[in-house]
Amino acid sequence: xxxxxxxxxxxxxxxxxxxxxxxxxxxxxxxxxxxxxxxxxxxxxxxxxxxxxxxxxxxxxxxxxxxxxxxxxxxxxxxxxxxxxxxxxxxxxxxxxxxxxxxxxxxxxxxxxxxxxxxxxxxxxxxxxxxxxxxxxxxxxxxxxxxxxxxxxxxxxxxxxxxxxxxxxxxxxxxxxxxxxxxxxxxxxxxxxxxxxxxxxxxxxxxxxxxxxxxxxxxxxxxxxxxxxxxxxxxxxxxxxxxxxxxxxxxxxxxxxxxxxxxxxxxxxxxxxxxxxxxxxxxxxxxxxxxxxxxxxxxxxxxxxxxxxxxxxxxxxxxxxxxxxxxxxxxxxxxxxxxxxxxxxxxxxxxxxxxxxxx
Amino acid sequence: xxxxxxxxxxxxxxxxxxxxxxxxxxxxxxxxxxxxxxxxxxxxxxxxxxxxxxxxxxxxxxxxxxxxxxxxxxxxxxxxxxxxxxxxxxxxxxxxxxxxxxxxxxxxxxxxxxxxxxxxxxxxxxxxxxxxxxxxxxxxxxxxxxxxxxxxxxxxxxxxxxxxxxxxxxxxxxxxxxxxxxxxxxxxxxxxxxxxxxxxxxxxxxxxxxxxxxxxxxxxxxxxxxxxxxxxxxxxxxxxxxxxxxxxxxxxxxxxxxxxxxxxxxxxxxxxxxxxxxxxxxxxxxxxxxxxxxxxxxxxxxxxxxxxxxxxxxxxxxxxx
Numbered sequence: 001x002x003x004x005x006x007x008x009x010x011x012x013x014x015x016x017x018x019x020x021x022x023x024x025x026x027x028x029x030x031x032x033x034x035x036x037x038x039x040x041x042x043x044x045x046x047x048x049x050x051x052x053x054x055x056x057x058x059x060x061x062x063x064x065x066x067x068x069x070x071x072x073x074x075x076x077x078x079x080x081x082x083x084x085x086x087x088x089x090x091x092x093x094x095x096x097x098x099x100x101x102x103x104x105x106x107x108x109x110x111x112x113x114x115x116x117x118x119x120x121x122x123x124x125x126x127x128x129x130x131x132x133x134x135x136x137x138x139x140x141x142x143x144x145x146x147x148x149x150x151x152x153x154x155x156x157x158x159x160x161x162x163x164x165x166x167x168x169x170x171x172x173x174x175x176x177x178x179x180x181x182x183x184x185x186x187x188x189x190x191x192x193x194x195x196x197x198x199x200x201x202x203x204x205x206x207x208x209x210x211x212x213x214x215x216x217x218x219x220x221x222x223x224x225x226x227x228x229x230x231x232x233x234x235x236x237x238x239x240x241x242x243x244x245x246x247x248x249x250x251x252x253x254x255x256x257x258x259x260x261x262x263x264x265x266x267x268x269x270x271x272x273x274x275x276x277x278x279x280x281x282x283x284x285x286x287x288x289x290x291x292x293x294x295x296x297x298x299x300x301x302x303x304x305x306x307x308x309x310x311x312x313x314x315x316x317x318x319x320x321x322x323x324x325x326x327x328x329x330x331x332x333x334x335x336x337x338x339x340x341x342x343x344x345x346x347x348x349x350x351x352x353x354x355x356x357x358x359x
Numbered sequence: 360x361x362x363x364x365x366x367x368x369x370x371x372x373x374x375x376x377x378x379x380x381x382x383x384x385x386x387x388x389x390x391x392x393x394x395x396x397x398x399x400x401x402x403x404x405x406x407x408x409x410x411x412x413x414x415x416x417x418x419x420x421x422x423x424x425x426x427x428x429x430x431x432x433x434x435x436x437x438x439x440x441x442x443x444x445x446x447x448x449x450x451x452x453x454x455x456x457x458x459x460x461x462x463x464x465x466x467x468x469x470x471x472x473x474x475x476x477x478x479x480x481x482x483x484x485x486x487x488x489x490x491x492x493x494x495x496x497x498x499x500x501x502x503x504x505x506x507x508x509x510x511x512x513x514x515x516x517x518x519x520x521x522x523x524x525x526x527x528x529x530x531x532x533x534x535x536x537x538x539x540x541x542x543x544x545x546x547x548x549x550x551x552x553x554x555x556x557x558x559x560x561x562x563x564x565x566x567x568x569x570x571x572x573x574x575x576x577x578x579x580x581x582x583x584x585x586x587x588x589x590x591x592x593x594x595x596x597x598x599x600x601x602x603x604x605x606x607x608x609x610x611x612x613x614x615x616x617x618x619x620x621x622x623x624x625x626x627x628x629x630x631x632x633x634x635x636x637x638x639x640x641x642x643x644x645x646x647x648x649x650x651x652x653x654x655x656x657x658x659x660x661x662x663x664x665x666x667x668x669x670x671x672x673x674x675x676x677x678x679x680x
Contacts, residue, residue: 044595255583260554314547
């Protein structure tokens with residue numbers, strides 16, 4: 001019984017996002033039974049690819065899903081969010097494009113080099129943010145506001161022109177589909193980043209230490225955990241996530257548009273973390289929740305587009321749904337619902353005991 | 360205090376030297392940040408290439424993204440005693456005081472690219488684009504195709520912006536008037552004219568089985584986003600394709616896509632106002648009058664629409680941003 005309860009409380013955080021996602025799916029099935037049908041199309045390069053709204057959602061949410069993973073860690077460790085992910089993503093894209101265009105031709109080796117350079121750049125910029133937050137104890141939002149406001153200008157300065165173009169089959173394979181594999185490549189990137197993070201948590205104590213620092217920094221230090229190091233680590237991981245997302249974004253379009261690459265993604269990433277039931281004040285976290293959050297946001301967008309909602313109204317509709325999800329996941333509503341559930345299940349006599357167990 | 364006086368003296372000396380050295384027409388140019396877009400990049404380049412010492416100018420350039428910095432720069436130019444001030448304003452309001460000061464100081468003001476809401480007598484002329492004209496040119500080109508049916512995927516820019524309204528209205532009016540013109544889907548790339556958002560809208564339209572034969576995207580980036588979705592779905596586009604692709608702004612890379620036959624049309628939004636202003640200054644310097652102004656003291660830039668079938672490399676070199 002105790003075991004079962006523990007398992008239940010573990011998934012508890014995911015109930016709201018799971019319910020929201022199921023409702024969205026049900027709504028779409030009800031609205032248009034064909035919404036989730038998956039077909040096979042032949043793309044312009046002559047490759048067979050999967051198509052359909054479901055593929056669109058999973059594919060389009062890739063950048064957001066990857067960045068929200070990193071954002072979750074920063075949120076947990078620092079109790080605040082990094083709002084410069086979009087701007088630093090633009091810098092990452094500029095570095096990537098700069099390396100690729102610097103070579104005589106685009107081949108596999110140069111792409112790998114570009115990705116490494118891009119990762120190093122984002123890690124450097126994120127360490128700058130991290131240092132302000134961890135060492136100088138500046139509020140994360142203020143610390144990251146600096147790069148938020150100047151990052152895209154830095155990207156322009158690096159790339160040197162407004163829209164450099166990358167024309168190469170390797171680039172389109174990375175941004176769309178690899179010949180012979182019908183699944184869009186960005187989806188694999190999400191799986192890869194997710195697996196690497198899962199492995200990191202499995203093999204090291206990063207997850208536990210991050211939570212400890214997020215909950216009580218002083219206690220963490222007394223227990224021999226260096227909060228500065230943990231916070232910096234979270235920013236480094238976010239940096240890598242941003243680099244991967246930026247490379248996907250650039251390859252998708254086959255060019256760099258420093259003004260629009262990963263634009264406004266910070267807001268959606270913070271939202272994904274919140275929808276995933278994570279405490280934005282730091283501490284306990286669940287990366288799977290944030291990933292779910294990312295897919296919910298994209299599912300919502302795709303649903304609105306599929307419904308052909310007039311462009312003027314799209315944002316308002318989106319806002320309404322998100323307000324409902326966030327309110328449903330708020331502590332007040334949650335505790336009310338839990339109390340009601342307990343009363344319903346066991347009647348008045350044992351309610352007090354149940355409440356005590358659930359803490 | 361001593362230090363302050365010394366500093367002032369030094370500043371005065373430097374200014375005197377600068378004034379003594381320069382013998383061209385003193386011009387102060389206030390523009391937006393070149394990193395804003397390909398348009399702005401070309402605009403800044405055009406101005407710096409036109410207002411040179413060889414061309415008889417002593418020009419100072421300020422690029423500032425915000426209204427307060429621009430106003431500060433304008434006051435600086437008035438103090439420095441320039442003869443002409445050229446402005447592309449970040450915001451349309453708040454300029455009255457500075458422009459009045461400039462007028463009293465005998466400075467001639469030209470506006471370029473962006474209008475300012477003030478009395479037209481405060482500036483000599485405004486060289487601007489007519490966004491509605493751009494939309495009308497594009498719609499006229501569409502009509503000249505003589506298609507049986509026009510099923511249009513319409514991707515709008517930042518809702519409410521001058522470019523969006525000007526480029527949207529002629530199309531929506533035409534679709535309301537003609538029975539065979541239909542907008543099958545309408546979406547927006549949002550405030551940042553996001554190509555990725557345009558791609559998602561096109562994807563949703565394709566997934567919903569909508570049949571469209573025209574993509575009317577209000578800038579090049581968003582047209583490119585739609586093309587990415589078409590490519591992924593294997594829908595052909597361009598000169599020999601099923602879907603006509605239309606964009607705006609005439610970025611170099613977009614015009615190259617026209618030349619390759621991947622797109623069909625690109626509408627120009629000219630950033631080349633410098634030559635016109637140069638001409639007008641030369642006229643004023645010779646004691647003449649500026650002619651051809653409308654009642655808002657505007658001169659509308661001449662803007663073209665390029666067709667993939669007729670575009671040449673020379674066009675790209677001349678008009679590409």
